[in-house]
Amino acid sequence: MLLVLDTATPACTAALLDEDGTLVWHFHEVMNRGHAERLMPLLDAMLDGRRATSVLVGCGPGSFTGLRVGIAAAHGLALGWGASLSGMSTLALLAASVPGDDPVGVALTGGHGELFVQQFSRAPFAAMGPVASLVPAEAARKIDAQTVAGSGAAALVAARGAGEALDILPDAAAALRLPQALRTLAPKPIYARAPDAKPKAA
Structure with missing residues (x-):
């Protein structure tokens, strides 16, 4: 068990x-x-x-x-x-909660106005780069997946001006x-x- x-x-x-x-x-x-x-x-x-x-x-x-x-x-x-x-x-666990096979970005609210971000491929499932702590504008340049999940997803998508934000944990x-x-x-x-x-x- x-x-x-x-x-x-x-x-x-x-x-x-x-x-x-x-x-x-x-x-x-x-x-x-x-x-x-x-x-x-x-x-x-x-x-x-x-x-x-x-x-x-x-x-x-x-x-x-x-x-x-x-x-x-x-x-x-x-x-x-x-x-x-x-x-x-924790970021990989969050990405695994999102349905679909396309790459997914993860953004969690961190401290000092920054976001914990990472991007994952899902066919196969793997991290596409290291985790980073960035302000939304910098995170928007790092994460290019259409779908972004997490408590900081809306901030990242707003800074990028495109994409779908999923407010999940x-x-x-x-x-x-x-x-x-x-x-x-x-x-x-x-x-x-x-x-x-x-x-x-x-």
């Missing part, structure tokens, strides 16, 4: 899938804050005493606090169960649409820019 979870965006999303990929349980709630308080009770209700043999966690980029909540929970559960643990890109139920290579990443945060906090000078 596979447990999938992602808390890197305002979506607190989790799914439990059987060995054949059948969706056993699914939760998807959009919230501005409170992932840490909401995640463990929902997982407790979802699992209902069951144990997963594998855990897959979204590693961002996204909210610094949110993504660490999910990763910490995934590490704790995998350790307690003796389950395997791997990571996936990552959904854990789409995880098995990712190829194996994109769901066997190291389970640690993916940062597209440096944290805001700076260490004090010695």
Whole structure:
């Protein structure tokens, strides 16, 4: 049994899938804050005493606090169960939620007016370049897919003056649409820019 979870965006999303990929349980709630308080009770209700043999966690980029909540929970559960643990890109998970075979751009609202952006081909599914954190005008020059998905999609499409914006967030139920290579990443945060906090000078 596979447990999938992602808390890197305002979506607190989790799914439990059987060995054949059948969706056993699914939760998807959009919230501005409170992932840490909401995640463990929902997982407790979802699992209902069951144990997963594998855990897959979204590693961002996204909210610094949110993504660490999910990763910490995934590490704790995998350790307690003796389950395997791997990571996936939150942007790839979002792209996998969009129907169709044409390339898709992903844009999530980041900090300081920037967007986390990346583009994916889907036949086969693969990243077409690295993730970047850019202001909308720069993101518009980088992402040329007609369809752009995510909380920052409207800003990117407006800056570009063309395209279709899908205001959606990552959904854990789409995880098995990712190829194996994109769901066997190291389970640690993916940062597209440096944290805001700076260490004090010695």
